[in-house]
Amino acid sequence: MKSPAIYILSNRPNGVLYIGVTSNLPNRIWQHRRGYLDGFSKQYRTHLLVYYEQFDDMHSAIAREKQLKHWKRTWKIELIERANPDWLDLYSSLF
Template sequence: MGGYVYILADFRRGRTYIGVTNDLVRRVYEHREGAAAGYTKRNKIKRLVYFEEHAEIEAAIQRETSLKRWYRQWKEALIEESNPDWRDLWDEIVK
């Protein structure tokens, strides 16, 4: 089974959250609706600004662990490579 690594943000260069899931649409929906208790709900972090698909969930988990260790500027550069305006990618994943 595959998996996804994703990054949510509250606004451009604001607070971010990195997560991993096997169902990106479901998980982002949970964050957007406040169904996921914790950091994202408390800080109103709802915008999907980056995601990667992996063939195996283990690879996605490993990548998430790696990204969480990155410096903030590296994470921002990663997001800006594919999404320079930090726009919400929700509409792209629900098509």
């Protein structure tokens, strides 16, 4: 799974949300979980992968990330709950 992707992390259901983009989703989530990435995600302990989308190219992934970052919180929660109503950690589904 080394295609460009956007992802949403949370610290708990309906908790703090973090949106990111990467070219290697399993590796990036592993980095977040280990605390290797300083900043917002580390500070708020957003380690649960609750949503992701894959893309054919990085340009499309970055455009989607920017779009989601401008969405209202309620829209982001609706997006997550349509795909993952129980807010399960999707990390293991990457393998």
